[in-house]
Amino acid sequence: DVKVTQSSRYLVKRTGEKVFLECVQDMDHENMFWYRQDPGLGLRLIYFSYDVKMKEKGDIPEGYSVSREKKERFSLILESASTNQTSMYLCATLTPPYEQYFGPGTRLTVT
Amino acid sequence: QKEVEQDPGPLSVPEGAIVSLNCTYSNSAFQYFMWYRQYSRKGPELLMYTYSSGNKEDGRFTAQVDKSSKYISLFIRDSQPSDSATYLCAMSFGYSSASKIIFGSGTRLSIRP
Numbered sequence: 001d002v003k004v005t006q007s008s009r010y011l012v013k014r015t016g017e018k019v020f021l022e023c024v025q026d027m028d029h030e031n032m033f034w035y036r037q038d039p040g041l042g043l044r045l046i047y048f049s050y051d052v053k054m055k056e057k058g059d060i061p062e063g064y065s066v067s068r069e070k071k072e073r074f075s076l077i078l079e080s081a082s083t084n085q086t087s088m089y090l091c092a093t094l095t096p097p098y099e100q101y102f103g104p105g106t107r108l109t110v111t
Numbered sequence: 112q113k114e115v116e117q118d119p120g121p122l123s124v125p126e127g128a129i130v131s132l133n134c135t136y137s138n139s140a141f142q143y144f145m146w147y148r149q150y151s152r153k154g155p156e157l158l159m160y161t162y163s164s165g166n167k168e169d170g171r172f173t174a175q176v177d178k179s180s181k182y183i184s185l186f187i188r189d190s191q192p193s194d195s196a197t198y199l200c201a202m203s204f205g206y207s208s209a210s211k212i213i214f215g216s217g218t219r220l221s222i223r224p
Contacts, residue, residue, distance in 0.1 A: 004154075031210060031211075033211070040119060040216065041216060042117075042199070042214055042215060042216030042217050043155075043199065043214040043216075043217075045211065048211055050210070058211075090154055090155075092154070094210055094211075094212065096203075096206050096207065096210040097142070097143050097203045097204070097205045097206050097207075097210055098143040098145050098157070098160045098201075098203055098212070099157050099160070100147070100155070100157065100201075100212055102154025102155050102156070103154055104152075104153060104154055105152075105153070105154055
């Protein structure tokens with residue numbers, strides 16, 4: 001059973017803080033993803049990685065960076081948090097070509 | 112224009128009704144068509160997938176793909192309150208080292224007892 005875990009379910013940060021969201025998977029999947037989900041906008045891809053130390057920009061990478069030092073761990077970094085980054089953040093892995101496994105999500109509030 | 116368009120709803124139907132959820136898409140290169148279900152405060156989970164055109168049935172759920180019209184549907188028969196969730200259509204191009212999935216914005220469905 002694939003498991004994708006995220007470090008926090010709820011997080012409150014202040015504007016300007018550097019924020020780290022951690023994601024760990026236990027199924028040896030190559031591909032990992034970070035999305036944000038907002039009402040009316042659906043899932044938007046921030047970054048993805050198809051191998052260790054490899055990363056690709058998604059549709060909305062501005063204000064974010066990622067790190068993948070080990071295959072099982074994919075981190076999302078908000079360099080300087082802003083209120084418009086308040087959102088639900090979802091990490092996922094992929095068994096190509098169609099099965100995506102999601103973590104439970106981190107609801108981030110930036111005040 | 113978004114690659115995948117989905118009516119956000121919300122959609123509210125009585126228990127036992129047949130539900131029809133739909134998406135349209137613009138890129139004819141999509142090969143795999145999926146439906147994900149997301150319960151409140153959880154991540155989405157794969158419900159069904161279809162390769163290319165045609166129908167696929169799984170219990171009370173039927174997925175249809177019409178590639179000529181670039182239109183996909185999910186039908187739920189004998190809907191139950193436990194089917195209340197957000198349903199996201201999704202598509203992919205196929206196998207590739209840098210695979211990714213394109214999601215619709217999701218339709219929120221509520222089944223009234």
